[in-house]
Each structure stands twice: as structure tokens, then as C-alpha cells.
Amino acid sequence: MHERPPHAGKHGAVSPAVYKTDTSGPHEAAKEIRVPAIHDLAKRLRFAPQQGRIWLDDQRMMLMHISSLGALRQELIESLGKETARGLITRIGYQAGSHDAAMTRKVRAGSNRYDDFLAGPQLVSLEGIVHCEPIALEIDVERGHYFGDFYLIDSSEAEAHIASYGIGHEPVCWMLIGYACGYTSAFMGRPILWREVECRGMGHSKCRVIGKPVEDWEDAQDDLRFLQIGDFVKWSLKPEAALPATSRIAARLAQAPENSFGVVGASAGFNTVCHMVNKAAPTEATVLFLGESGVGKEVFANNLHRLSKRADGPFVAVNCASIPEHLMESELFGVERGGYTGATSSRPGRFERADGGTLFLDEVGTLSFTAQGKLLRALQQGEIERVGDTRTRKIDVRVIAATNINLREAVKAGQFREDLFFRLNVFPILVPPLRDRRDDIPLMMNWFLQRLAKKHGKNITGFRERAVDAMFNYDWPGNVRELENMIERAVILAEDGGALDLCHLFTTGEEIDVSSFMLKRSGNLAPMNGALETSVPADMPTSRPGLAETEGAMLRAAVAEANGNLSLAARVLGITRPKLAYRLRKYGIPVDRD
Structure with a gap:
């Protein structure tokens, strides 16, 4: 005692x-005192030696x-x-x-x-x-x-x-x-x-x-x-x-680990971008955000404006790739009545609307040579001229640009003006892709889940363990935008009061590569990718291979975890036993009947 x-x-x-x-x-x-089994915690420990990472749930660990x-x-x-x-x-x-x-x-x-x-x-x-x-x-x-x-x-x-x-x-x-x-x-x-x-x-x-x-x-x-x-x-x-x-x-x-930017992140790459934004914000320097599509360049640009001396002024964003070439000049600089056929009234352009604030030019690499020349003049002279006008107008605008192409290579290829490149490239900030800052993924998962569940009026408890594993190892070609869209889709598909699983997330043919290891009951490490590499029966419809492979893998994994007990496997998956039996027959998965 x-x-x-x-x-x-x-x-x-x-x-x-x-x-x-x-x-x-x-x-x-x-x-x-009866100490509970530790298996539920041990399953949260994952090893990814190919990536040099060890995870305990959503926390990165090290030996x-x-x-x-x-x-x-x-x-x-x-x-x-x-x-x-x-x-x-x-x-x-x-x-x-x-x-x-x-x-x-x-x-x-x-x-x-x-x-x-x-x-x-x-x-x-x-x-x-x-x-x-x-x-x-x-x-x-x-x-x-x-x-x-x-x-x-x-x-x-x-x-x-x-x-x-x-x-x-x-x-x-x-x-x-x-x-x-x-x-x-x-x-x-x-x-x-x-x-x-x-x-x-x-x-x-x-x-x-x-x-x-x-x-x-x-x-x-x-x-x-x-x-x-x-x-x-x-x-x-x-x-x-x-x-x-x-x-x-x-x-x-x-509280969610949210920083002053209104977004979450913990990786070295994320913090480097935050540091660069904080350095550039109080100045009047032109900032050029570089990075793949969907990494959040506009979010950082918006926050750069919010942290600047122009925070009380307007923040005007324009996606240069979405505006037809023949309308680009009038959109940026404005137009006078009769300036071109159909211009029945005068209106200001984006530069004038951003006067006293910040103009964000997204996908600036898609501008035509004519628009590039007029943009260069506006940046150098601090004045613009509306289409069809005979006078210039002074503007007080800070320009922030962004592009997902290599502008240096575009200059060499003759697709972008060298003088404009150097005018924009005063303070470049590279935003890394999500696959290079995986430490941010668990934080973003929880942040988007809370926000989107509230948006759609759903009570979602979290993510299933296998869903977390898959999202850690997915390459995210669409970056943060793809992550947000995937979670929103999953929130809509999931049952109210349930958790998000693979079948809710990877529904449009995404390639999942789970290359991590987990701790088995014996204490040995075993690869976690075996279930997701199983082949799909030849007679299965192939219009949505990603979903088919994922669902088949889920079924096999659940039955294996339950040692062939279909009733237990159905409870693990959150479905009825008859529904599980139907899906097993559909995918041609043989099991010993319990």
C-alpha cells in the first residue's frame, strides 16, 4: 500500500x-488503478525514414x-x-x-x-x-x-x-x-x-x-x-x-496556434516568409512574391498591406491572367468616354482606385508587351494616363506583384521586359510549396476544418488516423488552395458528428503514397503503405481510380485490423455490417466470414 x-x-x-x-x-x-492499453497511442507514432521524419500524431519528433x-x-x-x-x-x-x-x-x-x-x-x-x-x-x-x-x-x-x-x-x-x-x-x-x-x-x-x-x-x-x-x-x-x-x-x-497573419504555420519556410514580409511592410519598396500557384501569395500580400503605413488605404487586387489583353490597359489605367468603341462613360482604373494604398498585380508574368511598357512608365513616373485621355494623373500607389513563372527565364526567352523585371524585383519573397513545408500541414488541417465546418453548419470531430497519414504524405500539387478545397469537399461529404476519412478527402483521382511506418502491437515497425498499394479488381469501373483505390484500401485495412471480423470492421469504418459486406463483394475482396 x-x-x-x-x-x-x-x-x-x-x-x-x-x-x-x-x-x-x-x-x-x-x-x-488500471492502466489502459497503450495501442491507441502507439498507432499515432509514424516513421518516414525516406523523408527524415518521425511523427507523433500531428507533432514532428526526433530521436x-x-x-x-x-x-x-x-x-x-x-x-x-x-x-x-x-x-x-x-x-x-x-x-x-x-x-x-x-x-x-x-x-x-x-x-x-x-x-x-x-x-x-x-x-x-x-x-x-x-x-x-x-x-x-x-x-x-x-x-x-x-x-x-x-x-x-x-x-x-x-x-x-x-x-x-x-x-x-x-x-x-x-x-x-x-x-x-x-x-x-x-x-x-x-x-x-x-x-x-x-x-x-x-x-x-x-x-x-x-x-x-x-x-x-x-x-x-x-x-x-x-x-x-x-x-x-x-x-x-x-x-x-x-x-x-x-x-x-x-x-x-x-486556442488554435494562429499568428498575426490570420493563417497558421510552424515550418522554417513559413516563418522565413513572415520575417521577410515584416521587414518589407514598413517600407515603400515594391515587393515581388514568387512561388507556385496556390501557395498563398495573395494572402501574404494582403497582410503586407495590413502591416504597412498604407493600412488605412485601399488594397486593390487584380489577376492579370483573368483579364483579356484588349481590356488590360483600360482595367489598369482607366478609360475616358469614347476612348474605344463601347466606352460610353469615363471610369477609373485599378491604379486610381488604389490611390493612397496598395495595388496587388497577381500573375504579372502574363501581361502583354504593350501593357508591360505602360506599367513600367506608371511605376517609374508615378503617373498614369487613361485610355482616350489627353492628360496624365498623379498616383500614390505601392505595387506588390506576384507570379508563378520564372521571370528571369521569361526575360531570356524574350517574353518579359528586362527593365520591368528589375523594376519589380526590388524585394523578392519566395513562398515555398506546401510539400516543402509539411510541418504546416497539421496546423492547416485543423484550422481549415474549424472554419469550414462552421461555414457549412457541420459538427466534424476531426480526421481519421489513416486520413492524417495520407495527407502528410501527399505531394499537394495544388498547394494550400488544394488543401483548403479538399477539406471543404470532405466536410460537405462527411456525416454530421463524424470524422473525415480517406473516402471524403481523396475523391478526384489524387495519387496517394503513404510511405511511413507505424508501431505494431509487437513493438516492431511495419510499413503503412501496403494497404494503399493493393490492386483494384479488373472489373471495377475506372472512371474515378483514386476513389476506387482509396476505398478498396480502406476496406482491406479495416478487415485486416479486425482479423476478419466483419462486424468489428464495420464499426471501425462507421458503417453497417450489410453495407460492408456489399462493398467487399463490389471490390472482390475475399474474407473469412465471422
Whole structure:
């Protein structure tokens, strides 16, 4: 029997249910802690060695030598001092814990709060950090009550510290403490503080940690200083104005990771573009956005205007490729009455409409030589002349251009004026294609799902695991625009209250290549692309091969996962057993009847 240690201190009222390592003890409602199976979490771990990537759900991971971790800790301690290094390492752990809490809310959202919570201790085991053994666990989210008591067995962090400094007099699992604080605070929606009361770094056989709400610790400020430094999290024993701590922290952790641009991204390529836009925005320089169609050049151009000194002026966008050549001049510069046949009234062009603001010229590489010459004059002289007019008009316009073609090659080929190219190419910004910034995909998936589900009045719970795998590995030739359109189509096709699956997403012949690996029950890695490479029966209609292959792969995968049990496979797919049997016959998939 493991009783609560004397130094645990007060922790509020007893929750309706208490879990301990056996059924004896002071609480009659105590139950034995039964740790749930870890397979649902292990399936979220994917390896893509061809791409140099490891994913845990929608978070990119990496393997790291314990010796390297120890060297890093030692470098931080020696260069920054122990107090500063401890705060930094603790806050890194906090961030990891809060991210894992967001993931477990998707994986385990059942009625058993204890199983849901224990996903966190199981994740650190899955990630090779430590093995957690629960001693006592009390959870009452509605009343804000929490008490946790865990053994940390074979802590990798303690091992790394001991290798550098040997046995000491203070606990050393700083990152694990930060992880527990971040995970539990996100789970409970209120600040939960953990302390290490036993540690291998102090000579104990294993580590032991205790967690409870901040206000239940009499001397919480001793530990809070390691979490308050910096911008990661700010806790205070004094409640902030407006909202109580519970509501404030829950709201912050539930927010989508959206930046000031109104779009989401985490990749190095995305952040580079944001940096370049921020640098160019306060200036009057002409900016040229380069990149494939659909990467979001207009979104960045719009935000460049919003961040500029011209934000109060108009933002006028024109797609040069969509305007007929004979109308381009009048569209850009305006026309006087009688300027050409059919011009029955005078009207301003895009340049005049953008006066005092920003003019965005998309697909500028499609302009004719005549239009290019007049555009060059407008940029150089700061004045335009309407079609059929006899006078010039001064304009105050900042031009932002974009193109998906290589303008240097177009100049060499005689298709684009060299002088205009150099006039536009003052501050070029390359927006990478989505396939080169895959770290942005999970963020965009969730962001578009929330926005589009609201737009169409649908309640969509998320993405099926196989759908996430396919979207990670798809090449996205249409970039962000294709991703948005695919999710909107899927939201429309999916049942209200359901999740998005492959059959909702890849419906127009897209080629799916799932080349990642997953962790099987045995602990071995196995390729995940086998199901999607299965051949389609010869008698199957081929008008929509992408959908046929995808649906066939889904059926095979579900039946295999259920070991041939059709009833179980139907539940996995969210359809009835007769419907599953019909589809199996349709695709010619043989199975042993259950």
C-alpha cells in the first residue's frame, strides 16, 4: 500500500472517485488503478525514414542520444547557471506537455477521465523518456480538484544528469516536472504544480512526483519562478483581471496556434516568409512574391498591406491572367468616354482606385508587351494616363506583384521586359510549396476544418488516423488552395458528428503514397503503405481510380485490423455490417466470414 506522503500537504475536498494501488486506505471509494492499453497511442507514432521524419500524431519528433541530452544540460548549466538552466529546461518540458495534452484530447475523449489522463504518462513512456507507475490519482475537473502521485522509473533525464554531475542533494528531473505541469494544467483547465519528492539524482532507487493545484501548495512560489520566466507561461498566485485562472488558462490552451497573419504555420519556410514580409511592410519598396500557384501569395500580400503605413488605404487586387489583353490597359489605367468603341462613360482604373494604398498585380508574368511598357512608365513616373485621355494623373500607389513563372527565364526567352523585371524585383519573397513545408500541414488541417465546418453548419470531430497519414504524405500539387478545397469537399461529404476519412478527402483521382511506418502491437515497425498499394479488381469501373483505390484500401485495412471480423470492421469504418459486406463483394475482396 502506498499512502499519500506527509509532505503532500492539503489538497482540498475529496473527489467522488479515488484511484490507488489497492482498495484499502482512508477513502471508501478508492479503486485500483488500471492502466489502459497503450495501442491507441502507439498507432499515432509514424516513421518516414525516406523523408527524415518521425511523427507523433500531428507533432514532428526526433530521436536523441541520452549522452547528447546530458551534454546539452551541462552546457546550459555551465554557461547560464543552474537556476537559469533549470527554468529554461522546465519551460521546454511544459510546452511538450501542453502539446501532448492537446493530442490526447483527440485520441482519448471517453467518459473515463482516468484513462484519458493516463495517456500523458503513457506518452512519455512511448517517447522513451521515463516509465510512469501511478500510486494515487484523484480527478474532479468540474470542482477543480486534482491530486496525483507517481513513480518515475528509469528516468532518462536523471540518467543524463548523473552522468555529468553524479549524485547530488536536489531533484534533477526538471523537464519531466515541466511536462507534468503543462500536461495536467491543460487537462484540468487550471494551473497544476508538480514537485519531485524523490529522485535518482539524489540517490533514491526511483523518482517520485506529486501534483496538485497551485493554491494547494503552501510555498508554490519556490517552484513557480521556474515557469514564470519568459513568455512560455505566466502563473501567479494572485488572479489576473477579467477571467479566473481556470477559464483564462483553459481558453489560452484551447486556442488554435494562429499568428498575426490570420493563417497558421510552424515550418522554417513559413516563418522565413513572415520575417521577410515584416521587414518589407514598413517600407515603400515594391515587393515581388514568387512561388507556385496556390501557395498563398495573395494572402501574404494582403497582410503586407495590413502591416504597412498604407493600412488605412485601399488594397486593390487584380489577376492579370483573368483579364483579356484588349481590356488590360483600360482595367489598369482607366478609360475616358469614347476612348474605344463601347466606352460610353469615363471610369477609373485599378491604379486610381488604389490611390493612397496598395495595388496587388497577381500573375504579372502574363501581361502583354504593350501593357508591360505602360506599367513600367506608371511605376517609374508615378503617373498614369487613361485610355482616350489627353492628360496624365498623379498616383500614390505601392505595387506588390506576384507570379508563378520564372521571370528571369521569361526575360531570356524574350517574353518579359528586362527593365520591368528589375523594376519589380526590388524585394523578392519566395513562398515555398506546401510539400516543402509539411510541418504546416497539421496546423492547416485543423484550422481549415474549424472554419469550414462552421461555414457549412457541420459538427466534424476531426480526421481519421489513416486520413492524417495520407495527407502528410501527399505531394499537394495544388498547394494550400488544394488543401483548403479538399477539406471543404470532405466536410460537405462527411456525416454530421463524424470524422473525415480517406473516402471524403481523396475523391478526384489524387495519387496517394503513404510511405511511413507505424508501431505494431509487437513493438516492431511495419510499413503503412501496403494497404494503399493493393490492386483494384479488373472489373471495377475506372472512371474515378483514386476513389476506387482509396476505398478498396480502406476496406482491406479495416478487415485486416479486425482479423476478419466483419462486424468489428464495420464499426471501425462507421458503417453497417450489410453495407460492408456489399462493398467487399463490389471490390472482390475475399474474407473469412465471422
